[in-house]
Amino acid sequence: MSQVNVLDPSASPLDYYGYELRRYREAAGLTQKQLGAIISYTGSLVGQIETARKLPTAEFSERVDAALGTGGMLSRLLGLVLRSxxxxxxxxxxxxxxxxxEISTFQTHMVHGLLQTEAYARAVLGAMDRSDLDDxxxxxxxxxxxxxxxxxxxxWGILGEGALYQQIGGPETMRGQLARMLSFEQNPRVNIQVLPYDAGAHAGLQGSFTLYRFAxxxxxxxxxxxxxxxxTANPGDFRxxxxxxxxxxxxxLSIKDSAELIRRTMEERYGEQRGVA
Structure with a gap:
């Protein structure tokens, strides 16, 4: 019996995703190759995802949902799969x-993961280990x-000024990362501040930390x-x-002054010029 036939949907969210993908495909009377042709992916990739050997992407999930009329089931499942x-x-x-x-984070030397671009994240994750880097x-x-x-x-995100200058991934990657942070300027739910060097000794010298508040x-x-x-939920630690x-x-710095410093750093240090496409 092949692995395809013995895939256990209860083994993990990825296995469950593969099981449901196969079930919907077979119900539609399509082979892996035929489904791949419809959604512009290879049949081999469809097979790898069905057997939990490859992670699905948001684009793949959306295309399969549309092609097989799943009602968005695979796209909804994707978050659980990736988190696992x-x-x-x-x-x-x-x-x-x-x-x-509410999330309030202080990062001493690096942009928080929720704000990272793909190129910046790849550079961070690949610094010591490049295995399975895409996934x-x-x-x-x-x-x-x-x-x-x-x-x-x-x-709410506070980052040390050094995070703007540490060339993670090189100048082009840093340009994109600083531009990503500036893209939140008009978003009142994403607030970014820079702790400048001239702040001197400060309350975060012991390192980065994040506070989570819930309803x-x-x-x-x-x-x-x-x-x-x-x-930890220890009240004393949280206080x-x-x-x-x-x-x-x-x-x-204020949110406005932080954005100006980020913009100035992007232009002067990483070669971005105003008005240049």
Missing amino acids: QLPPWFQQVAELEARAT RTAVRLARQRILDKEEPSVF SDPAIVYTEGYGTGHP DCSLRYDHLQAAA
Whole structure:
């Protein structure tokens, strides 16, 4: 018996996705090759996704949903599939991001994952390990879908000025990343501030952290180490980090001045010129 026939839909969200994809395809009387031709993908890729050997993408899911009349089932399932591919220690954090009504984060030297471009994310994730880089990048970017929800979380992000100058991925990647941050200028739900070098000693010297607030659940503070994450709902820890965040906001540039510094850095350091297409 082939692996195709023994795929267990309860084994993982990816297996369930593959099982449902095959069920819908067979109900439509199509071969993998025929479905691939309809949605402009190879039959081989369809087969790899059906057997849980390849991650689906948002575009693939949308095309299959339209072609097979699934009512958007595969697109709705995709978020769960991609979240399940995160490192086990980070999966809980992704769930916190998805449920939070407000996210407040301080990052010392790098742009937060919810704001990263594809090129920037690839450079970060590939710094020490380039295996499965396409899939790992897609999984990281999938987290950003929470910013596009009908009622998205309110996001407050403070980043150290050094994050603007650390050339992750090179000048072109940095241009795109800074432009991505500037794209939120008129979005009141995504607020970005820069903590300048001249702030001197500040409340975040112990490192990056993120605060999650919820409609009814206890608030959580999250810190991270090498390959580990530490979420805690301890009220004392949250109060301490919340106070630190208040002081960081007070020391940071205003949202308007932060955008101006980001824009100036993009133009002067990474070669972007106003008025040039």
